[in-house]
Amino acid sequence: MMWPNITAAPFLLTGFPGLEAAHHWISIPFFVIYVCILLGNGMLLYLIKHDHSLHEPMYYFLTMLAVTDLMVTLTTMPTVMGVLWVNHREISSVGCFLQAYFIPSLSVVESGSLLTMAYDRFIAIRNPLRYASILTNTRVVALGVGVFLRGFVSILPVILRLFSFSYCKSHVVTRAFCLHQEIMRLACADITFNRIYPVILISLTIxxxxxxxxxxxxxxxxxxxxxxxxxxxxxxxxTCISHISCVLIFYVAVMGLIFIYRFGRNVPEVVHIIMSYIYFLFPPLMNPIIYSIKTKQIQHGIIRLLLKHKFSS
Incomplete structure (x- = not known):
């Protein structure tokens, strides 16, 4: 039977073990970061859509990055805030598996987005006279579709197997969202494929x-x-500083989490938890800030937007 666990017992999210009494206080910085991520990336998307001077390949790839960051945040933060605010710890098995699917998928998408942005800078500096003929709208769309397909298709094999496992061990997840690495360890089944496939996938993508x-x-x-x-x-x-900064932030965060999970068995659990939150919160928070500070076109777009609203009011 392919889907034996659609009606399986729900999983229980933990949040910050041992700090349950302080969850309401912990929720304050998390909520501030959540709002900043939504506003920052939302502003970038609005500017790029409405400012025709930003209708260039570089900013189309930046749009991909902002959309990915928003999706990562919207995938994880609702359950995090539910645990911290109202102690809503229960999540259905399907909801948990879907969260475990989207988080790594979006990591692969973000890595691909940063790669396309590097390609954009490579063409712009190495072959500027042919920039427009190489990075046509058709090619930009093809690159974007390829990046998203690679991310969302590549992780499917291990997530589909989660649905076929039985879970006779604890259903308690040690944080406020579901990660594949943790869910597979709760399964009463042979998880060899689920251990090996992600290593191969990470090597071939990130x-x-x-x-x-x-x-x-x-x-x-x-x-x-x-x-x-x-x-x-x-x-x-x-013109490369903004992209280099985003690359460093993302790869340091994701590789730090990967190494902690693979080789940090003796590392305190609190380090695992902190790294997981840094992994999905820090890049989406910093990316729009970096591009707003370091990219003059974005700065000018923000100024034009503020002046437009000032005079219209």
Whole structure:
């Protein structure tokens, strides 16, 4: 039978073990971060949609990043706030499995989005005269569709197996959202495939993406060094700073979580919990801030938007 656990017993979310009495206080910074993520990424999407000067491949890829960050937040934060605010700990098995599906899928999508943004910078600096002919709207759409398909299809095999497992062990999840790594350990079944497949997937997606991005920036740096004018060199590098910052934040967070789960058996559980929250909150919070601070086109778009509302009122 393919789906024996659709009506299985629900799972219980924990939040911060040992700090249940302080959950209401802990909810305050979490709620502030939640609102900032929604406003920051929502603002980027609004600006890119309504400001025609931002209708370029670079900002279309930034749109993918902002959409992914919003999806990550909307996938995780409702259950987190439910636990912290009203102690709503119960989550259905289907809801838990879907959360365990979307979180890693969106990580692969975010990695792919950062890779496409690196490709954009690579073409813009290495081959600027052919930029418009290479990154056409059709190619941008194809890259975007490919990134999302890779993310949402690649993780399906292990998530489908979660539905077929029986769960005779504890149904308690040690945080306020469901991760595949933890759910599979609660199964009373052979989870060898669910242990090995993610390692292969991470190697072929996130780790490979990071290596390609690193190699692309080595080539970009080589090109920039060859530019005669120091002013032009600084200008070229400045267009990459925002992307490099987002790359570092994402890959440090995701790889830190991966290594903690794979090799941190002796690490205190609180470190696992903190890393998991950093993993899905810090990049979505910082990405719009970085692009708003470091990208003049975004800054000008914000100013135009504020002036428009000021004069219209």
């Amino acid at each position: 780790f490979l993406d990071s290596l390609i991005i690193l190699f692309s920036y080595i080539l970009i740096l080589k090109t920039v060094i060859g530019i005669a004018s120091s002013e032009e060199r600084a200008k070229a590098l400045n």
